[in-house]
Structure formats: C-alpha cells, structure tokens
Amino acid sequence: MSPEREKKSASCDRCRSRKVKCQLLNDDELEQDHVRGVGERCRGCFVAGMECTHHYVHKKPGRPLGSGRRRTPAPAPTDSAGVPLGLDLGRGPASGSIFGSARTALYPYSIEAPLEVRLSELAEVAAAELFPPVTAALPAPTGAALVSSVHAFSGHTTPLHSTHTTPAPPDLTPAPQEPLSLPLGPTPDADPDGHSLDAVLPWPDACHFLALFLRDQHCVVPVVHKPSFALDLLNRRDRTDEAFRGLLCSMVAFTICQCPISVMTGAYERGRLVEILYRCIKATDAVRYRQRLLPSLELLASTLLDWITAQAVGRPVADLIVAEATRLAHALNLNETQPLNADPIEMQIRRRLYWIMYAKDKTDALSGRPIILHDFEGVPPHPLLVDDEYLTSAGHLPQPDGRPSIMVGFVSILRIFQVVSGCVARHRAFANRPRNDARAEDEDDMGEFDEAASVRWIAGAQARLRSILSALPPALCMDLQVSCAAERADPCNFSLFQIQQANISITALCAEFALLDFRACLRPDEDTRSEREEMARKAYATLSGVPLEFLASNGESMRGKVLRIILALLHTAAEPVNFSQNVWDWWNIYSRVQFLQVVPDEATVLLEGQVTSGHV
Numbered sequence: 001m002s003p004e005r006e007k008k009s010a011s012c013d014r015c016r017s018r019k020v021k022c023q024l025l026n027d028d029e030l031e032q033d034h035v036r037g038v039g040e041r042c043r044g045c046f047v048a049g050m051e052c053t054h055h056y057v058h059k060k061p062g063r064p065l066g067s068g069r070r071r072t073p074a075p076a077p078t079d080s081a082g083v084p085l086g087l088d089l090g091r092g093p094a095s096g097s098i099f100g101s102a103r104t105a106l107y108p109y110s111i112e113a114p115l116e117v118r119l120s121e122l123a124e125v126a127a128a129e130l131f132p133p134v135t136a137a138l139p140a141p142t143g144a145a146l147v148s149s150v151h152a153f154s155g156h157t158t159p160l161h162s163t164h165t166t167p168a169p170p171d172l173t174p175a176p177q178e179p180l181s182l183p184l185g186p187t188p189d190a191d192p193d194g195h196s197l198d199a200v201l202p203w204p205d206a207c208h209f210l211a212l213f214l215r216d217q218h219c220v221v222p223v224v225h226k227p228s229f230a231l232d233l234l235n236r237r238d239r240t241d242e243a244f245r246g247l248l249c250s251m252v253a254f255t256i257c258q259c260p261i262s263v264m265t266g267a268y269e270r271g272r273l274v275e276i277l278y279r280c281i282k283a284t285d286a287v288r289y290r291q292r293l294l295p296s297l298e299l300l301a302s303t304l305l306d307w308i309t310a311q312a313v314g315r316p317v318a319d320l321i322v323a324e325a326t327r328l329a330h331a332l333n334l335n336e337t338q339p340l341n342a343d344p345i346e347m348q349i350r351r352r353l354y355w356i357m358y359a360k361d362k363t364d365a366l367s368g369r370p371i372i373l374h375d376f377e378g379v380p381p382h383p384l385l386v387d388d389e390y391l392t393s394a395g396h397l398p399q400p401d402g403r404p405s406i407m408v409g410f411v412s413i414l415r416i417f418q419v420v421s422g423c424v425a426r427h428r429a430f431a432n433r434p435r436n437d438a439r440a441e442d443e444d445d446m447g448e449f450d451e452a453a454s455v456r457w458i459a460g461a462q463a464r465l466r467s468i469l470s471a472l473p474p475a476l477c478m479d480l481q482v483s484c485a486a487e488r489a490d491p492c493n494f495s496l497f498q499i500q501q502a503n504i505s506i507t508a509l510c511a512e513f514a515l516l517d518f519r520a521c522l523r524p525d526e527d528t529r530s531e532r533e534e535m536a537r538k539a540y541a542t543l544s545g546v547p548l549e550f551l552a553s554n555g556e557s558m559r560g561k562v563l564r565i566i567l568a569l570l571h572t573a574a575e576p577v578n579f580s581q582n583v584w585d586w587w588n589i590y591s592r593v594q595f596l597q598v599v600p601d602e603a604t605v606l607l608e609g610q611v612t613s614g615h616v
Contacts, residue, residue, distance in 0.1 A: 246287030409500030
C-alpha cells in the first residue's frame with residue numbers, strides 16, 4: 001500500500017463515526033492521562049474512557065480499476081412511488097420520483113437546452129445597480145419600488161398594466177422584436193442538485209411572476225411582508241432555505257392561476273404557462289413533503305397558496321392539502337393573541353395567514369364543506385391597517401391621512417366572513433339538532449331550538465353587514481360615483497381597491513344569501529325570492545362597473561362565489577322564466593371571468609390527477 005494511503009487520518013475512528021472533529025485535551029486532562037499512563041487521545045475519547053484508534057484509510061478518488069468491465073446494464077425506470085430525494089427537474093424520469101414517467105407526457109419540450117443568453121447574470125448585475133448593499137442605516141425599499149425593481153431586473157420587456165409601475169432603466173432593458181421565450185431547463189449557473197429556484201424555471205421568469213403577484217395578488221392574499229421579501233429575493237434566499245424556495249414556487253403557480261391571462265400572454269403562450277404551472281406544482285409538492293415535519297410560516301403560506309391552486313386546476317389532492325394546512329396552523333398556534341418571541345412583522349404575518357385560511361375555510365363552508373376553523377376555539381386580532389412600507393421589525397408607523405391602506409379592504413372582507421361563520425354554524429346546528437324520537441329517554445334532552453332568538457340574530461347580522469359596507473372608505477365604496485372620485489385622489493392604488501371592491505361585493509352578497517337560507521330554514525313558509533332578486537340585481541350593478549380584469553384577478557374565489565349565487569337563484573325560482581335574465585347576467589360574469597384565466601384542459605387535468613393520486 002502506498003505511503004499516502006497509510007497516512008493516519010486527522011480524526012479518530014470514534015469522532016469520525018460521529019461526524020465531529022477531534023478536540024485536543026487541556027493541560028489538566030493531559031496530566032491525568034500522564035499519571036494513568038494512557039497514550040495520546042482526543043477529548044471525546046477521554047470523556048468516553050476509550051483509546052483513540054486510526055484505522056480509517058482515505059480512499060483514492062475515482063472509480064476502482066476495472067470497474068468499466070464489470071458494469072451491468074441499469075434497470076429500466078419504474079413508476080413505483082417513493083420519497084423525492086432531489087429537485088432536479090432537468091433530468092428524465094427516474095425510479096422513486098414523484099414525477100414518474102409522466103413528465104414526458106406533461107412536458108413534451110426539450111428542457112435540457114442551454115439558454116441562448118445569460119439572463120441570470122444580467123439579473124444579478126441589474127439587481128446590484130438597482131439596489132446598493134443594504135445597511136442598517138438605510139430604510140427598507142417601498143412596495144412600489146419593490147414591484148418595479150423585481151420586474152426590472154427580470155429581463156422582460158412586457159410592460160405591466162398598473163399605473164404605479166416604474167419602468168426599468170434604459171441601459172438595462174433589452175428591446176427584442178418578439179416576446180421573450182426561454183427554455184425551461186436549468187440555467188447555466190443553477191445548482192445541479194436542485195438547491196435553488198433555477199432548477200425549476202429560469203430566475204428572470206420567476207421574477208416576472210413574483211412581480212405580478214406583488215402587484216395584483218398581494219392585496220388579496222398578503223402572505224409576505226413586501227420589503228423583507230424583496231431583500232430575501234435579492235439575497236437569493238431560495239439557495240439556502242428550501243421552505244422559502246417552495247413558497248416561491250407556490251407563488252408562481254398561484255399567480256398563473258389567479259391573474260388574468262391578458263397580463264401574461266404578452267411574454268408567454270398559454271401552453272407555456274400551463275407548463276410552468278405544473279413544473280412549479282411538482283416542485284412545491286416535493287418541498288412540502290420534505291418539510292412536513294418542520295412547521296414554519298413559509299411552509300404554511302406555501303400550503304395555503306397550494307390549496308387555492310389545487311382547487312383552481314381541479315387537482316384530486318386538494319383535500320390532502322387542506323388537512324396539511326390545518327395541521328400546520330394548529331402546530332404554529334396561529335390563533336394565539338400574543339405569541340412569544342415574535343417581532344411585529346412576524347406577528348402580522350401570523351395573523352394574516354390565519355385569517356387567509358379562515359376566509360378560505362368559510363368560502364368552502366358556504367358550499368357545504370366541513371368547517372375546519374371554529375370561532376369558539378379563539379381567533380387572533382385582525383391585522384393592522386397599515387401598508388407594508390410602514391411596518392418594521394421595531395414597530396409600525398401610522399398610515400398617512402387621506403391614503404387608506406390596502407389592508408382596509410382585506411380586513412373588511414374578514415369581518416364579512418365572521419358573519420358568514422356565525423350563520424353557517426347556527427344553520428348547521430339547527431339542521432342537525434336532535435329530533436323527537438321514540439328512543440329518547442328524557443324529554444328535556446330533545447335539544448329544542450329557540451326560533452325567535454335565531455331570527456333576532458339574523459336581523460342583527462344583517463345590520464352588521466350594512467354597517468361594514470357603510471364604513472368602507474371612498475376607494476372601496478359600492479357607489480361608483482364615490483369610487484371614481486377616489487380614483488382621481490389616489491390613482492396608484494385604485495386598481496388594487498377595484499380588485500378588493502369586487503371581492504367585497506360578491507362576498508357580502510353570499511353572506512346575505514346565507515342569512516336568507518337560514519331564515520328560510522327556520523320559517524319554511526316565508527317567501528324570500530323577492531329579497532334575493534333585489535340583492536342580486538344591486539350586486540350585479542356594482543360588479544358591472546368594475547373592469548373585467550379586476551374581477552378575474554380574484555381568481556377561484558370569484559368563480560366559486562358567482563357560481564353559488566347562480567345556484568341559489570335557480571334553487572329558489574318558482575318559475576325559471578322569472579329569473580332567466582338575472583341568472584343569465586350572473587352566468588355571463590362567470591363565463592367571462594373563467595375565459596380570462598389559465599384553466600388547463602381536461603386532458604391535462606386528468607393526467608395530472610393520475611400522476612398525483614398515486615404518489616401524494
């Protein structure tokens with residue numbers, strides 16, 4: 001054996017097996033060993049009372065001699081389920097991967113072709129010039145600067161339709177004649193082990209969709225703190241934090257499902273958007289599986305977005321994602337009012353995530369699904385009514401007068417959903433109350449329901465709904481003349497308020513219909529058709545004044561609520577002719593909203609269901 005292979009290793013066998021380095025003894029410990037007559041050893045062996053042994057021999061790098069002649073053919077890939085060990089989407093299907101052999105069918109494109117241009121390098125150069133190194137003395141970037149800057153260094157030239165987007169610097173903006181089209185393979189500087197977002201899709205593409213999320217979807221699902229999120233992007237936190245990487249994939253997939261297709265087809269074709277959508281879905285599924293035993297706010301935010309995305313594309317694993325989100329919410333104790341060791345930013349994110357889950361839960365409960373968050377178990381306070389630019393780790397600054405926060409609309413929707421929660425809980429308690437039956441042993445246990453008290457509660461709930469709507473700021477007011485005046489006062493955020501206005505209007509109508517359903521259940525002889533028709537007409541008049549793109553920006557939530565209104569009108573119609581025009585108007589809203597969104601075709605959804613149902 002060569003002398004270099006006989007060289008004693010730096011760590012003893014015991015420390016090497018524990019994957020730690022040997023530590024030297026201090027003078028007192030050396031003196032004790034000298035008195036005992038024990039030879040030289042490390043501190044770990046000294047504490048264990050053992051001798052240091054160095055039998056490990058360093059292996060020579062490279063394959064053993066003659067291994068090429070002994071090579072046997074590799075077994076063919078199989079579709080067996082297993083734990084995904086990596087996130088290298090650039091390789092073909094392998095045994096034990098959640099992607100299986102269906103990747104070729106889902107993505108029939110070549111995903112290993114190198115990029116024609118090094119856009120990732122351009123992105124880093126642009127980021128360095130747009131954002132100098134941040135120090136403690138510098139304030140965090142504002143939300144508007146974040147959106148424009150993230151989109152600027154993404155390398156895309158498609159202008160965003162929002163009026164508050166700042167254009168990219170002239171020297172950093174290329175001017176191609178055709179929309180940019182990038183292959184979806186890993187970028188040249190991507191981590192080959194899949195330890196970055198570049199293994200899923202190119203970084204400029206990711207920045208493009210993240211900018212759309214922060215611009216159009218953050219007002220609906222504020223799962224991140226904009227300034228902190230911007231710094232995480234600039235520092236490429238996705239390369240070191242797998243949960244954050246999964247959150248980015250979830251945000252990209254959520255954006256593709258929620259945003260109107262008109263704001264994305266300038267740079268991407270519809271088929272390419274579906275391709276990116278399913279790549280991100282696969283990636284976030286793998287991350288969620290590996291991180292399932294490490295609850296975190298990033299993982300919960302990612303799971304909540306995956307919940308909405310799964311319902312939007314019709315994935316059969318939506319119920320499993322709901323159960324996982326519920327488990328994470330209880331593991332993180334999100335219903336606590338004052339969590340320990342939480343700074344102001346983390347506390348607000350915790351509250352936002354809880355209430356986003358609360359609102360989604362009540363939306364599904366309107367369709368008859370089980371309730372997963374109950375008010376009697378305690379709810380945290382509502383998030384602060386301040387924008388992210390005025391929220392820091394040390395506290396928050398007051399919102400400027402005359403400029404309502406985006407969180408006002410978000411909290412208004414939450415107050416409406418609290419009314420919905422009380423109504424659904426009481427309605428189900430009445431519908432499932434114990435009946436008078438011969439098997440009952442005690443007449444006092446019949447569970448008599450106080451009808452008069454329930455009717456009074458319904459009247460009070462209707463009054464609370466009216467007070468919530470009347471307290472809205474002018475930018476969110478249901479009166480179109482008042483909201484148009486607010487647009488002239490604050491044109492930058494008006495598009496966001498329009499998105500929230502549409503959500504508030506349809507949610508309030510669903511709450512009114514739920515209260516009428518409860519009252520009709522209490523008093524079956526009472527006719528509520530005229531009230532429903534009048535409410536539906538008023539809500540339709542409000543939504544008709546909102547641009548269609550803003551309606552579609554509410555995504556799956558808008559489609560589900562509009563469909564519930566249609567079904568409620570059809571269910572209570574004595575004669576279909578009387579409600580034909582009203583139902584037709586609402587059906588037009590539903591079809592136009594769905595037409596503007598990326599909904600995969602049935603073949604793709606079926607294939608996705610076959611792939612995921614056996615592996616998740």
